[in-house]
Amino acid sequence: MKGFLPHLRVLPEELERNHSDVSLSSVDIHEEVSQSAKKDEETKTEALENESQEPQSLQSGIPYELRDEKGRKWWKYFDEFEYRANSEYKKSRNWYTFLYPNHTTQTKSERRLLYKLDLMIGVYFLMLCWCKSLDTSNYSNAYFSGMQKELNMTKNDYINTVAISNVGAIVLQLPFMYILPRFPAHLILPIMDLGWSFFTFACYRAHSLAELRAYRFMVSAFGSAYYPVSQYVLGSWYAPDEISSRVCLFFCGQLLGGVTSGLLQARTYKDLNGVHGISGWRWMFLIDGIAISIPCAIIGFFVIPGIPSKCYSLFLSDEEIRVARARNRRNQINDGVAKNKLLPLLSWKIWKKIFFTPAFWVLVVFDTCSWNNMTAFSGSFLFWLQNDHNYSVVTINNLSVLPACLGFVFVFLCAWGADLFRCKWVFMVFSQIMNCVSCAILIKWDVANSTKWFAFLITYFSVAASPCLWSFINDFLRLDPQLRAVTWIAIYSFSQSTYAWIPTLAWKTVEQPRFKTGYTVSLVFSAVYGLWTFVVLYFYKRNEKKNALGNGIILYNSDNGEAAPAFIETQMEKKGEYYYVKDKENEASYKNDF
Incomplete structure (x- = not known):
């Protein structure tokens, strides 16, 4: 039975060490880490304080x-x-193998490992992000497909409901500072996703705005685990010049949700509106929750592999797990630490390390800009189609997919280009220049209709830099698993909290379809985002020179x-x-x- 259920993988050499009274903790897998670990609390905190002052260990081979x-x-x-990489590392990868190099171990096992990882966590996170994006986009599509009238939504009710939903994500995200380094991801994500699926399904029965807001709050609360856990897992398996391409798959799921939501909503509204006395927009939440989200949650229990030092995968061989650990040693990625080596979450040593490190605040500004420059998710395109064109509900839902379809091209361009040329900052700056062009056109507004179409169709450049952004953050935080978990959540929660109130001021529904304030705010954040990339590059290189x-x-x-x-x-x-x-x-x- 064990062979069919996820379980902690213990390699033969670890069993031999166990017979020699050596611990099987994840730290022992990384010998250089285990030698420096101390048992008592005082030494652990001292090691944390002096971590940046100690030279790294040399490694054989x-x-x-x-x-x-x-x-x-x-x-x-x-x-x-x-x-970040020496000349041997750079020369050992041909440009056309940038997606599947094997320059760390020079074996077929390394490339085979990457194939499997892409099928397991790459495709699965794409699928899960698709579910999450589908549900988010369903809210916008449902609003224009009858929900607005049925629930008597007026004035700024649309954007205020979004803000309330975001608060749910922020509140329940904070406990993962404690949970992430202590519990396996293949349990955390599926459990949270089942709660997310249940409340997505519940949205179909909302008969008042207050009831809908309660459900949306809970949907976001249970969905709060997805971003930090997925990035934690991705950062544990992929090298720095591979991860942007994999985070790209993650964001393609988000774009796919935007595309399929419009198409599914259009088809659902056309075929099921009024069937069994249920409105078309309610059917979409039913289908999303039961037929899509719940199966995805169950699949996650079997395909999420954990991290290399604590692997729970049914599909990776012992040799591939060894390769993953060797890759992490080569790339200075410390993916896990034993529970008895973790500091208490409320220890001042942890928070001092975070808040008194300039790089933390640099990354907070970086991520905050990325959250608030996104015209792509403002719903402004749908408002424009509804108000300035005599389109039917079905046509509006079908046309809503166009920017997201082009978004695939923009995201792939930036993410794959970043890994191919080992240069994230160029593509981040380029994407923000394009977003500034889009915002500038829409601020002016009184332009030719074709120019306005162009501006709306390139709005997804605002999100195209996100894979590179998250790759930067993962690389900054790779050296300490506990600090990585806490810092990830702190950065993400802080920046996402701004997204809970800035849109309510910038994207007031009563200003639709022009949204001059919203586009101006997005232009400012996008310009700062592009310029701030050079600040991040400075701190990144300073950090890498130290290491x-x-x-x-x-x-x-x-x-x-x-x-x-x-x-x-x-x-x-x-x-x-x-x-x-x-x-x-x-x-x-x-x-x-x-």
């Missing part, structure tokens, strides 16, 4: 590049991966009178262009020579 920064050019500032040794780069600057570190002679040997650790037993002793 990893090629190290010795790099003299003498005469470094100013334009290297724009080389995003300058300190360059862990990235396989041994830095020194002869311009400043520095010489190559002494441990190169005592602990390493040169093979071709690169240096390797001589003997595994000597890995820990090199610090005396550092």
